Amino acid sequence: MTLELTYQGNTTIPLEIEGINPDTVEQLTIAEIEKLPIFHGKDKCVLADYFKVSGDAADQHINLSGQLAGVHWIGTKMERGTITIEGDCGRHLGSEMRGGTITVQGNASDWIGAEMRGGHIRVHGNAGHQVGAAYRGSERGMNRGTIIIDGNAGNEIGLTMRRGLIVIGGNAGDLVGFRMLAGTILLCGESGIRHGAGMRRGSIIFMGDQHPQLLPSFRHAVNYQPEFMKVLLRKLRHSGFEVPDDLLDASYDLFHGDMIEGGRGEILLRR
């Protein structure tokens, strides 16, 4: 059985439903779930004020439906189970999550998977800024887990990320992998400027036909066909992400950088 949360609100004020996760509600009755606290702007209220609650949470699956673009912090600190969102959702999806799977059928806003420690996020539409990023002031962003965005994403993707994989199927904005510590970012479309600025380690892979202009603190090393790319792309294909056959045998220009931070990071540009 699935726990069905159907949004019935009509408000332009942000609604924050932090803490309503498969692992936190699995032992609760519908009546108890209806009384869980959420925030409407600065006002504390209960889940039933804005959602119709039905079904059963015992199987650790939550299905959210309705106009959820103004609903934020879905799946925050989630540890296991699955969340499915029919349509769009707001900011901070899967923030600090440690396990489980979140699937968004539509678009998601900023800070998807920020500081996540594990689990899997799949957005079939577009995403906003700071996917897998560190929150302002934090030393590390995403530190394990996978985020796959089928569409486009905004700026600062993987800001200060430490581990994990971020895949953007479409285009991205500026500063992909800004101050990245480690991990992997794969970008299939076009992108903006200043990627990898301040990166210490990690890999940023640009698969698109239009190469971004790299910062002068990145140095060309070699053109090659890295074996790990085939493994990575096959794994993505296996997860349902569309990967054309010709990409499997592509070659890449490897650049080391950011030399300002020791030059142990790498940027790959597909030829």
Add this chain to the structure above:
Amino acid sequence: MTTAYLKLAGGYVYDPINGVDGQVQDIWIQDGKIVDPPGPGVRAGRVIDLAGYVVMPGGVDMHCHIAGPKVNMARKMRPEEKRRDEVIERTQKTHSGTMGSVPSTFATGYKYIGLGYTTAFDAAVPPMSARHAHEEFEDTPCIDKGFYVLTGNNHFVMKSIADNEPAKLKGFVAWLLGAAKGYAPKLVNPGGVEVWKHHPRGNVDTVDQMVDHYNVTPRQIISELTRTANEIGLPHPVHIHCNNLGMPGNYSTTLNTMDALNGHNGHITHIQFHSYGGGEGEEETFCSRVPELVEYVNSHENVTVDVGQVMFGETTSMTGDGPLGYYLHNVYGTKWFSADTELESGCGIAPIKYRNKSLVHALQWAIGLEWYLLVDDPWRVVMSTDHPNGGSFLAYPQIIRLLMDSTYRKEVLKTVHPEVMNRCILADLKREYTLNEICIITRSGPAKILGLKNKGHLGAGADADITVYLPHENKETMFELPKYVIKSGIVVVEDGEIREPLLGKTLHVDPDYDKEIEGDISNWFEEYYSIRFRNYPVQDGYLHDAEVVECDPDAS
């Protein structure tokens, strides 16, 4: 019109200034002051039965960082802590707030009073930013507060010393304290901050190194400011953060600093950070040199110290010692803030995490405890964590337990880096503090060192700032949650809940000085400052409820 009496009946009273050591007594309060018992037949408006409870004066934190520009910058630098840590919920009587290593203003007041502390002094405010500190004080409720004024790298001070013009120096220091509505001159790495501001990685290594351009040495700055402050008769003459904080082998600088007081009264702050042996940059030889320093303190009554205890965990270092902030940033690779307050001071802020498995950090922890346990006279050593530099003031109950329970101390010692045993003598120290001694190092002693005649005791005429504890075998439990905290005669905290959030007073000095000096200072401002002389002094309107603490020039 006088108010009704409040009577605290039958508690075990600890009042070391008046020689009371746990005797059962009544305390009578009227109009915010402790008064003599009114005599037979007079009934109190309210009687609180304290049979079985311990009664002490309210705590006095003489060295912490709770207001002003660097504190606020540290708050802004640590949003990650704010997200993670406890949230102070708004109530009908109190404001909301945030914690982390640098709590927000209202939260700071609530947490101090909740711990039984009724007075706190911010240790380093650039006089130019005094307004900021006063405005934050207005949002720091429940406690009385004041601040020390950074003077050890002030250009006018150094020039007056270099030009051998003691009258000008004396007039300027007195004017500056009055203008800032501050409490005492603070010397932070005297001369060294100015060198840092002029040279890449610059600093001074010894108290006898010349501060170029001004042609003075740190020793001259320390000696002259101390002599001048004592001449002015300030209640707390000088508060000194020595040169070379945190550096291996810095104990000799600390000894030289004490020597530079030339017998005048002076307070060496967070001395734990200045008690290290070992070669420069060598962890292999890093060790405690507390015994040598304690020997000096024990034999020189003009010197008092507070400890600056390090406690394990995450915190934020903030200091007027600009080069120190840069040093910490390089050592730990964390984010860093540096500021230059034009002709007055510097500033450095960096997050830091003290780890019990780190030899250096564990040794710092042990060295702090050595200070408490080795100084003969508890009136000369004061409890502090240099909040938040060594840890939060909220760690005071744990420090009390470490001092009162040698078994617990040994247990904790077993959990830290094992090499600590070989680098200091903490494991050999059996001393256990009594409640009376704890009362001295947390309230009576600091009040006396600060020259606060109405605080730190429970005699007639004292401010009715009182904390009531339920005795407990675990002293950390006892001290972390007072039963009552009474501020200015009003029960502000009961069972951990704030009943009446008073605002509290600002304590400052207003020394006399030769008005002729204002011409020189005015010319100096017009020539060098970015602010005009007439706009510089803090107007009375910035002080919500002020008390001027008198100076006594005859005492020098």
